[in-house]
Amino acid sequence: MFFTIQTIARHEFLALRKQKTFTLLLCVFLVMTLFSTYIGWSTRHTILSIYDETVKQMAAGGITEIPVNPFLAAPALSVLKNMVVYVLLIGTLLSIIVGHSAFARERRAGVVKILFSKPFSRTVFVLGKMAGILFVLALVMAASFIISLLSVSLISSRLLSMAETFRLFVFYGVSLEYVLGFAMLGFLFSITAKSESLALLIPVMIWVLINFVMPQLSSALDPASLLNPTSIRAVLPQSHFFTTIRTVIAPVSISESYKLMGQTLLESDNYVFPVWSSIIFLVILVACCVHAIKKFNVCEKEITE
């Protein structure tokens, strides 16, 4: 059983390497990882310049009591804050493609009949595919982790401390868990949807809902929370309608939870590992996998065609 799972997982990796859409999205993701460090550094550099200029003008105006620059206290990893958005947008899209391709490839190649005439159970097939998806996405996150680690060290002109490295590792671990959810979504629909286009359309619709619609109905209705770097959320007068919507949507908005986790891990000194959110998401993920295993069946139409 383990040998077959390993074979299917290995094949998944091999086949994805040769898939153009995957390669393109992977390149975009890794390049954006590199750029996120540069963008973060550039933004910080600009803000510090503005602060210095303001201090000069204040001093020239005779003001002697100058507040401490709040950006100097920001952790080194805070230059990576854009990675949260890149994982949310490109990472999840890449994952949907990985999950979707896992079975769409077999259908498109027309190898379903040969494949399922071989001596393994369909559960083993699904487990092998899941292992392959996990392996590929873990490699993507590992590559991104290394790029981030090196680029931040280079920009900071020092090696990151063990604590910082661990924190970055946790960020990519949580990101892997997050994108894995989308990959499973792509895989689930690729093995259950009746047509290939529908199998891709439904996860993309869910992706839009999670990444765009729900944030609009939660944090976007609380604009003061987006102010950076302050963690104090100003209470602005809002209508009861918007407040209610935000209160209801925010706790179930997965992308908002992920953003908060990312921001906490990268930008705050006192981060707390998001245990409960991770466990809840993990439970959803496992449920998704179990459902995929139970639901999977090569339909009669597919064989007779």
Next chain:
Amino acid sequence: MDQHHDFLIVTDGLTKKYNTVPALDNLNLQVSRGEVFGFLGHNGAGKTTTVNILTSLLVPTSGRASICGFDVQAESKQARGKIGYLPENVKFYEDLTAYENLEFFARLSGVKHPAEKISKVLAFLDFPGIENKKLGEFSKGMRQRIGIAQAIIHEPEVLFLDEPTSGLDPMGIKHLREVILRLNREKGMTIFMNTHLLSEVARTCTTIGVLNHGRLVYKDSLENTLKTFTDDVSLETIYLDTLSE
């Protein structure tokens, strides 16, 4: 385990309906070890449905079937471990090389060290030097050879061939015929071949069965078949007579 140990393929009242339309109607069939069984029938007679059930790809509406004593439904994994299967119009992962395709299917068939097996099977099929070529560059005949390679790489006891000559040129058909005979004689494989080419049946098969609208209307050894009828009666006449009865 099935009780019919003398036969490698046994079907007992096998019936398959698509919605209410019967594709296979109460098929009772036995194929002994070492036979090359030619399964004849018109298009839509139920030949492919039979193979799909025997390879555990389809679930029968009623009846049962076994391969090497293993029930194709209840012990499907064991039954599939005994077979090799070449579907009609065989397809592969076109962006992968011949080696990558064969390695994958060999491993799925339980071959632990596929490299050696791949070179052996390609040598057996007289098809060397193609390992690193992508399947997308292959002709129909070349794909068919790779199809046979993936079906026999684990040296199965029973080999199912579904319209193996479909779309092949005369050279390809000749080569395939030689391969089938060698597999049967040298490797002792029992071969179940769906076809509508009577000339191929006459040259390769030891037993024939004729399926008409899902029903088995004739089954006997090729030798007996030719004895029963006069020498100058062609197999085609026998076939057409059987169908018209």
